[in-house]
Amino acid sequence: MTKTNFNLNSLKRILLMPLICFVWGAFLTPVQAQRLKVYTINLPPWGYVERGTPQGLLLEVMEAVSKEAGLWINNEVRPLPRVLEHMASGRVDCSMLLRFDEFEDKYIPVVRVFPDIRSAVVVRSGQSVGSFEDLSGKTVAVPRGSPFEIRLGAYPQAKPFVTTHYLQSMQLLKEGSVDAVIGTLDSLYFSADKLAWDRNELATPFVFDSRDGWLWCSKQSAKVTPELIEKLKVAVETIYQNGEIHKIRNKYFNGETPPPRVIGEG
Numbered sequence: 244m245t246k247t248n249f250n251l252n253s254l255k256r257i258l259l260m261p262l263i264c265f266v267w268g269a270f271l272t273p274v275q276a277q278r279l280k281v282y283t284i285n286l287p288p289w290g291y292v293e294r295g296t297p298q299g300l301l302l303e304v305m306e307a308v309s310k311e312a313g314l315w316i317n318n319e320v321r322p323l324p325r326v327l328e329h330m331a332s333g334r335v336d337c338s339m340l341l342r343f344d345e346f347e348d349k350y351i352p353v354v355r356v357f358p359d360i361r362s363a364v365v366v367r368s369g370q371s372v373g374s375f376e377d378l379s380g381k382t383v384a385v386p387r388g389s390p391f392e393i394r395l396g397a398y399p400q401a402k403p404f405v406t407t408h409y410l411q412s413m414q415l416l417k418e419g420s421v422d423a424v425i426g427t428l429d430s431l432y433f434s435a436d437k438l439a440w441d442r443n444e445l446a447t448p449f450v451f452d453s454r455d456g457w458l459w460c461s462k463q464s465a466k467v468t469p470e471l472i473e474k475l476k477v478a479v480e481t482i483y484q485n486g487e488i489h490k491i492r493n494k495y496f497n498g499e500t501p502p503p504r505v506i507g508e509g
Contacts, residue, residue, distance in 0.1 A: 279336045279466060281305055281318045282326040286386060286426075287410055288433040288495040289339070290320045301339045303491045304356060304482075308458075311478035322407075324388035333463025337475070341427075341454045343390065350459040351467065354476045357456035357492070362391065363428040363448035367416065372423060372449040375401070381422035384412035391425045410434045429496055 283290030283301045290299035297320045309316040321329075329335040331349045339356055340346065364372050364383070372378060379400035385392045387405045395403050404421050406412045412424040413434040424431060428448055435442055458475060460467040482488045 277312075277314045277471075279309075279314055279316045279471075280334075281316050282321045282329060282335045282338045283318055284323045284326050284338070284340070285320050286323065286389075286408055286430055287437065288430065291408070291410075292320050300491060300495045303494075304339070304488060307482045307487050307491065308475065308478045311481045312474040314474070322388060323386070327388075330459065330461045331463065333461045333465070335461065336464045336466050337458060337460040339456055339458050341390070342457045343454070346459065349462060351462055351472065353458045353460055353472050354479045355455045355457050356479060356488075359453050360456050361428040361450050362426065362452040362454070363431065363450045364423050364425050365416070365428075365431050365448045366423045366446050367419075368444050368446050370422075370446055372446070374449070375451070377449075378423060382420075384415050384421040384424045386412065386426060389426070395425060410437060413438055413440070433495060 283297070283299060283305070285291060288299055289301045290297070292298070297318070299320070302318055302320070305316055305318050308314075326335070326338050326340070330338055337353070340350075341360060342352065342355075346352070364375075364378065366372050375395075375398045378395075378398060380402070382402045382404050383395060384404045384406050385395050386408055392403065392405065395401055404415065406415065409424075409426050409430045412421070412426065413431060415421045416424050417435075417438055417440055428450065431448075432442060435445065458479065460472065460475075479488075
């Protein structure tokens with residue numbers, strides 16, 4: 244190689260380097276600036292791991308939200324107690340959870356995603372439960388760390404049997420190992436379907452509460468800004484308008500999904 248060629252090649256590399264850096268930065272900077280860590284509760288069908296692959300209704304919803312908002316989201320399925328702990332500390336940025344007043348001290352309610360999520364006690368056909376008092380002396384399966392564990396604790400006559408998730412709860416009920424299960428009704432029915440258990444073998448549920456499912460973000464996360472919150476709100480509203488959220492929901496449940504509601508709309 245001659246000295247002239249060497250100098251020419253060196254000059255080309257010097258001139259091309261800023262262009263390469265600019266193009267590379269154009270790809271990386273938005274992703275790095277909008278990288279979010281999201282937890283999904285390990286409660287089927289909202290979130291679960293099957294054959295080593297995370298999946299579930301909320302994972303699909305967050306994927307649709309991330310596409311609309313132009314965000315890169317790392318979504319992990321975790322037990323509810325860890326979700327709450329890491330949201331409070333800011334180790335995780337956002338999660339979808341039921342709307343409870345006590346959450347507002349630690350988390351920011353961004354937008355309603357799913358309305359009217361009913362909580363219920365379910366027993367086998369031939370039995371009947373119409374109140375918590377009817378659970379006196381009965382063994383009730385309840386997911387560990389869930390709000391229902393606290394609710395059930397207010398009735399010491401009942402005998403809680405702590406489980407890992409709803410599928411285990413329903414399996415125990417099907418086997419006759421427990422007298423009742425408590426949780427969100429959609430989740431309990433979904434689990435019964437997974438077990439190929441005819442719903443006709445279940446009694447009319449005792450529905451004791453109905454709450455909306457909201458997208459929450461951590462108050463302790465530096466990534467959670469007013470701009471991010473607005474992006475998330477617009478993204479959720481968009482997937483309602485274009486019908487994407489209805490398609491996702493109908494893969495797991497039947498029925499229509501009312502539109503989202505943000506703070507200030509009642």
